[in-house]
Amino acid sequence: MTSFRVSDVMTKQVIYLPMETTLDEAARVMKEADIGDVVATDGATLAGVLTDRDIVVRAVAQRSDPARTTIDSIITREVVMIEQNCTVGEAAALMRERGVRRVLVCDNERKLVGIVSLGDLALRLDPQSALGQLSGQAPTP
Numbered sequence: 001m002t003s004f005r006v007s008d009v010m011t012k013q014v015i016y017l018p019m020e021t022t023l024d025e026a027a028r029v030m031k032e033a034d035i036g037d038v039v040a041t042d043g044a045t046l047a048g049v050l051t052d053r054d055i056v057v058r059a060v061a062q063r064s065d066p067a068r069t070t071i072d073s074i075i076t077r078e079v080v081m082i083e084q085n086c087t088v089g090e091a092a093a094l095m096r097e098r099g100v101r102r103v104l105v106c107d108n109e110r111k112l113v114g115i116v117s118l119g120d121l122a123l124r125l126d127p128q129s130a131l132g133q134l135s136g137q138a139p140t141p
Contacts (some may be wrong), residue, residue, distance in 0.1 A: 003087060004087065004088045004106055004124055004125075005084065005085055005086065005087060005088070006082055006083070006084050006085070006086050006087070006088060006090075006091050006116050007084040007085065007105070007113075007114070008088070008116075008124065009072070009088055009116060009120045009121060009123070010084065010105045010114035010115060010116040010120060011035070011114055011115050011116070011117070011120065012111075012113070012114045013033065013035065013114075014039055014112060014113075014114060014115060015029060015030075015033055015035065015038045015039070016038065016039045016040075016041050017029065017038045017039070017041070017050070017071060017076065018041055018042075019040050019042050019047055019070060019071055019072035019075070020040065020070050020072065021040075021069065021070060021071050021101040022066065022067055022069065022071075023028055023055055023059050023064065023066035023067075023069045023071060023074070024066040024067050025068070026038060026050055026055070026071050027052075027055055027066065028088070030052055035053045036051055036052045036053075036101055036102075037049055037050065037052070037117075038050050038071075039104070039115075040071050040072070040075045041068070045122060046112065047072070047075060047077065048075035048076050048077040048078075048079060049075060049076050049079060049102065049104065050071045050074065050075045050076070051076070051101075051102065053101075054074050054075065054076065055074070057100060058074040059073075059074050079104055080094065080095075080098050080100050080103045080104065081103065081104045081105070081106050081110075081112075082094055082103050082105055082106070082116070083105075083106060083107070083108060084105050084106065084113055084114065085108070086105055088116075088121050088124055088125060091103060091116055091121060092118075092121050092125075094110075095121075101117060101118045102115055102116070102117045102118070103115070103116050114137060
């Protein structure tokens with residue numbers, strides 16, 4: 001079962017936003033694209049990852065103004081990456097080891113080609129599990 005490759009389960013749609021983007025704009029983009037993360041950039045350089053959970057935990061809990069707070073202030077700068085030809089088992093082990101729910105996916109030249117989430121892995125590895133069933137559903141508004 002773990003012979004599936006990361007490239008088989010990853011989300012290929014990667015949305016990039018500049019670090020100056022406000023949280024309310026980033027949240028709107030995520031909602032419209034039906035995704036839970038975006039890649040933050042500083043010019044042409046990857047600066048970090050912003051997740052929906054970052055917005056809730058880091059910004060809302062701190063009572064930051066989403067119209068004035070930029071994603072630069074809450075992004076996760078330590079980016080975890082995995083090569084697209086690794087197995088989903090290797091991706092799950094990396095997530096467990098690093099304590100993350102999402103990992104950026106690169107090709108063999110370290111070019112970003114997607115994102116894989118814990119939900120993506122659950123859906124492929126055990127679609128009948130509670131997590132797999134939740135991952136296959138549309139997000140609740």
